[in-house]
Amino acid sequence: MQNQLCCQQCHFSQLCLPYSFELKEIEKLDDIIVRKNPYHRRQRLFEAGQPLHSLYAVRSGSFKSFILSEDGQEQITAFHLPGDVIGFDAIHNKTHPSFAEALETSMVCELPYSSLDELGEMFPKLRQQLSRTMSGMLCQNQEALMVLNKYTANERLSHFLASLGHRFGDRGFSPTSFRLSMTRSEIGNYLGLSIETVSRILTQLQKDGKISVEGKLINLLVPTLAD
Amino acid sequence: MQNQLCCQQCHFSQLCLPYSFELKEIEKLDDIIVRKNPYHRRQRLFEAGQPLHSLYAVRSGSFKSFILSEDGQEQITAFHLPGDVIGFDAIHNKTHPSFAEALETSMVCELPYSSLDELGEMFPKLRQQLSRTMSGMLCQNQEALMVLNKYTANERLSHFLASLGHRFGDRGFSPTSFRLSMTRSEIGNYLGLSIETVSRILTQLQKDGKISVEGKLINLLVPTLAD
DNA sequence: CGTGCGGTTGAAGTTTATCAAGGATGGTGG
DNA sequence: CCACCATCCTTGATAAACTTCAACCGCACG
Secondary structure (H helix, E strand, O other), X not given: XXXXXXXXXXXXXXXXXXXXXXXXXHHHHHHHXXXXXXXXXXXXXXXXXXXXXXXXXXXXXXXXXXXXXXXXOEEEEEEEOOOOEEOHHHOOOOEOOOEEEEOOOEEEEEEEHXXXXXXXXXXXXXXXXXXXXXXXXXXXXXXXXXXHHHOOHHHHHHHHHHHHHHHHHHOOOOOOEEEOOOOXXXXXXXXXXXXXXXXXXXXXXXXXXXXXXXXXXXXXXXXXXXX | OOHHHOHHHOOOOOOOOOOOOOHHHHHHHHHHOEEOOOEOOXXXXXXXXXXXXXXXXXXXXXXXXXXXXXXXXXXXXXXXXXXXXXXXXXXXXXXXXOEEEEOOOEEEEEXXXXXXXXXXXXXXXXXXXXXXXXXXXXXXXXXXXXXXXXOOHHHHHHHHHHHHHHHHHHOOXXXXXXXXXXXXXXXXXXXXXXXXXXXXXXXXXXXXXXXXXXXXXXXXXXXXXXX
């Protein structure tokens, strides 16, 4: 295993599972992690219906999670950046209810769930971190509910961009200048808006001087968005 | 402690934490549980900002969870029926991000989080059950996202009623005939609809012969709703 | 060099919110 | 026991936000 791939060396470990771990614990975690080859755009980590085998921590790139309705419509439920762990929703039935798909060329660390479970037996901190992470996802979902129910299209998109910027900032990237790895269609799907509305509001925000848009490149120009 | 209040005797234990526990484990869980006096309509289990002290299992009655936006708007994030456990969202920051409020006279079992944590040390099944429950809540939230993003007002309300009926059925009540413990306004808040739309669609569904409505009493009349 | 996908923009249409008014219900105090 | 008040609910008319339909541009890729 190459050194640069260890959790200790990983840029995002403080956002990921090893948060607040001792060295010995990190080494144990490193032992169970399977570093995978890169995933390319549209390649899937898993599909709905597959048995839970592993959770996946994003190392680089980005993913979307989505579920399908009975009539086959896609509903994107989250975008995942480096440090995020994907697949917690599968613990309930030991089966993935959702799909996870790469938005661009991306790397992941595979965390076999059975190993994680065993390791949790020994390390209370790992258990706590897993609980904390899942609880945090519940909080995010509550926020998302509010955004969809109470915000206008303009507010939803502004909030989405600000939130993305914030997440990039947490990861050591610029919080105000970034590239969208998802299409307009995927943003609209996630926010409950038509692709046309997303496009229109992006140009509107640009005309208002609040952002600059160049295709997938976004610049947040006002503090209300960059906070 | 009265016998009728033990987990073994509780009608809803198979939906609640003791799911799949051994007798010995249930007894231990019983030891840490604090049975509280009834809560009355509008009384709160906890408020946003309060430190996490306990989780709460609903014994009877019902509760709503909600968060407040920056400008003080309420967003209901869940309705809780007997057997549901409330407060998982507080684990992340050891602080409640949400409020929990009784919709009617209700009983709860208080589960001090520190005791639950200690007990989890000894009983892997308890840990697994906690994980399973939180994971299940993530799945529900994903479903809710789809409902809000893809369904019309009519579909949202139909889905809401069917889902409630299903949940009542799981608890041994009639899945087709029940009393709403929440107001029209609370339903609208949860589903992202105005109170007028909720009212209109309820009468519409009644005219279509799909449900009967008598104030808070609902009857689901067609299999598409009662499934 | 075409073809498909992603994106933008305009015009028309639909759904749902908002505004407004009135009716029903339930709890409280005289 | 009844009158009163607040809250909840219903219904109609109007208005707004967003979707849908349609046309077009640009670019990447086979």
